[in-house]
Amino acid sequence: MNKFIMAALMIYSMCLLTGCATQIQPSGQINQPPQITFENFKNIQLNKITLPAKYAGQAANEKAIAKIDLLLMEKVRVIYPELNGPVTAGKTLVIAPEIIDIKFIGGAARFWVGPMAGSSAVLMKVKFIDKDTGNTIAFPEFYSKCSAWAGAFSVGGNDNAMLHRVASSATAYISTHRR
Numbered sequence: 001m002n003k004f005i006m007a008a009l010m011i012y013s014m015c016l017l018t019g020c021a022t023q024i025q026p027s028g029q030i031n032q033p034p035q036i037t038f039e040n041f042k043n044i045q046l047n048k049i050t051l052p053a054k055y056a057g058q059a060a061n062e063k064a065i066a067k068i069d070l071l072l073m074e075k076v077r078v079i080y081p082e083l084n085g086p087v088t089a090g091k092t093l094v095i096a097p098e099i100i101d102i103k104f105i106g107g108a109a110r111f112w113v114g115p116m117a118g119s120s121a122v123l124m125k126v127k128f129i130d131k132d133t134g135n136t137i138a139f140p141e142f143y144s145k146c147s148a149w150a151g152a153f154s155v156g157g158n159d160n161a162m163l164h165r166v167a168s169s170a171t172a173y174i175s176t177h178r179r
Helices: 003-017 059-079 107-117 148-153 157-176
Strands: 043-046 092-103 120-130 135-138 141-146
Touching (some): 059 120, 059 157, 120 157
Antiparallel strands (some): 092 120
16 A cells, blocks of 8 residues: 555544534523622522433533532632521522533543543533522523543543633623622
């Protein structure tokens, strides 16, 4: 076989072995500010992240969601130290995050399969609810992804950074609209 054909086969093989692109995409809409600024609320309640049934039992995704949950709790507690504390007189803001779509590639898969495991991505929406009236005052979305190659070169480090980015984006929204 000549060198040209051999090189072409190698390039073609590498293209086949490259990870599939994830189909998770944000809506592209700009997150609108809440109808009421968060300073109007005396009590802040952060719910655990809800997960669509189609992801139940997927260990990597469930671990990723638990990590986002932990990060959100830590980051929001910096803004609101009284988070999930005893309810006092005044209005209560409920922060209800939900995963819309997720594909998380863990470190072991990145080590053994590399970029062939594909990209990681997460799309999360957070519903901000005035508990007293039941009205949703904001429903922004937060998206982050990690390419297959970035995840492979970092052996999962960039996949984990994606979890931090989505939690930080949600926290930044809360901080920005606090006053």
